[in-house]
Amino acid sequence: MSEKKEITLTINGKQVKGKEGDTVLDVCRANEIYVPTLCFLEGLSNVGACRLCVVEIEGERRINPACTYPARDGLVVKTHTPNLEKYRRLILELMFTERNHFCFFCAASGDCELQALAYRYQMDHARYPYTFPSLPTDTLNEFMVIDHNRCILCGRCVRVCSEIVGNHTLDFGRRGWRTLVVADLNQPLGQSSCISCGACLQACPTGAIFSKVSAYRGRTSEGKVIRSLCSLCGVGCEIDVLVKDNNIVRIDGANLTQLKGQLCDKGRFKQVFNETPRVTTPLIRNKKGDLEPAPWDEAWKLVADKINDYKGRYGANSIAGFASSLCPNETLEAFAKLMRNAVGTSYIDTLDGSSFRVIAKGIDASSQNGKGLAIESSLDVILDADCVLVVGSNPLESHPVAGCYILRARARHKANLIVIDSRPNTFGFRADIHLRPNDGSDDTLFGVLGGLIAKKTKGTEKTMRFASLAKATQTTGLDKDAIRQAAAMLSNAKKLVVIYGDGILNKNPKTVARLLDLAKLASKDGLKVISLKPKGNSRGAWELGIANTNGMAKAKPRLVYVLISDDAFEMGDWVAQADQAEFLVVQASYRSPLTDCADVVFPSPIWAERSGEYISLDGKVGHSQKVLEPPSGVKDDSEVLNKLAKRLK
């Protein structure tokens, strides 16, 4: 991109520089000249809705909003004249009288931009009659309330929903002063296409959209905001956590309108508090068979004695260790050191190890020829894609922010979307083509798509096994035309991105290999593939080699050590399997079916109570910060593991 031409303006009698294409407001902000705004939010388009940024421009008959007025060379601007201040105060009074802006029962009071401006303009009364409207309040969403009585119609929520989230659930309904922000066709938010990401809530300058989990629990000025990293899913979003009295009050996206500034319902709301009972002291199963609190030394000694005993009698491989990929690298390293060096077992795995084996073996078996996870792309490429192929995943559920990147690419430049999943998948409703092949026929579908694409591009090199259309329709149960359309869309794509997830991560590595072959065949500007890994630090754990390459099928461990921490791992059969071990040690933050069958339980801090390094699913290193003090009695995971290792023979 060529450098934009520099322009010079006179603002308040001072010469300032700007760039061609800037608005007057951009130039003011770049030069630290304060102009009050309400509807402006950096990163969103400018609409000039609130009129607070009005400025006087020489040669213009009227005052103009700075946010929509293009800056040009030689422009003479005044931002603070008695006339402008008079209008700004008038606008504020009109806003306050138009709807219900009584601060004393508002969740946003103290963090409200409208209120702050009223203070700034010393608006101690309004000269106009109040309208006292009786507008609806929408409380049906699980996490958010829209109180239309507090809305100033700035449209920040509407713009963030369409421009950043790409979902475009919110828009304006009705006309004139009756205008309301509505979801879809005026559905309650909780029954609309809303994905509860809360971007609108963070963008709202007033208390019109507020959070059920954070409302009235504290203001920004009463607590401390700590920049950290959301470690839930591996997208690696930066978060600002507001902490007051060792409680999380609110979680915000660090830079809402920037890359990875948007959060999802899980990251923004569900993490604020978890009422599951915590493990706050080591627990040992007593003779009656109940778990009983015990001193740390006793628990360490018991586990160390047991490990030494089993190692002596049956060898180190009678002991197996499993770690959750939700733990940061430091903890995982300590875990590997304990298991590999101190215990000496070769049976060590992550709880999502099976996904790792499918991906790793799939990459090896594909025509990519084994470059491991390094063949994968950054999530950012989705934003430029003109076609996205999603296989076996609903990213809006598993990795919502990555899912929104797809929506954003569709909203911004009409990127095509193909969804292939043999399971029911609601993401398919958003797709141009939604293929639902019979269970187990994904390989055939990839084969026939590959064949059709190769025919179109007349590629000579045969990099994958093709399937015939006639046979494929039979095995997959799909319509011929649907397959042809999908193939046409893939071969027309110039910037294809392929995303796959849990739906094929629990299948055969061959399926992944065939998908990668298809991706390679269809990609014109280099392969762009991303696997949606199950946990926040899956990639970190796999790169550290914690996940077992050969699988754990051969392991028949007598002693099992599970570092689960605060992972909401779906235990299912896994508990029964772990319970078969003669001796089960669990290191966990919360009580769960797994801790209930353990012989010894060590407490573990939750995400907010530890600092650490995480590697996002696309390989970027991030650091989380400790924002809460753990309950007394809970020690850092690494310390627990290291002290145990020291006691081993």
Place this chain on the structure above:
Amino acid sequence: MPKVKLATSWLDACAGCEMSLLDVDEFIIDLAQAVEFTRSPITDIKEFPEVDVGLITGAIGTTEQEEEAKELRAKCKILLVLGDCACFGGVPSMRNAFPKEAVLRRAYIECESVKDGKIPFSREIPAILDKAVPVNAVVKVDCFVPGCPPRASDIKYALSELLKGRIPVLPSDMMRFD
């Protein structure tokens, strides 16, 4: 120096503003030396005399309150209003979203703690207005101190300024609406 005469009027409001006034601590002594309280909650004088400063807390929600505000306005030189109710309508104005009949029905008949209730009616009882409104919707107001309640420091600032002969406007960093 002759004392400044002050009359207060407590309209549609809780006692929060009055409490805040008492919260000015030792300033109350300076105040008592400079100000003569005529009609106020602590003097039990029923009529408004001619005064220098009138002080109103609360919104205007009944015919009586409307009359009282007009009377005080006529008898004072400077009218100061205190608190969110008087400045903006405040808590009493929360009823404005509903018709007054519905409000009365809710309060006197449907309320969970009421048994065999009826809406009181007598010529002795002032009728409620359609809407509870801020004082400046009924009479001209010279100076506003918002806050729910205004903090003692705000009240002290406003009264000190008045005693010095200036019409106070709360500075931005002092102003609070809650």
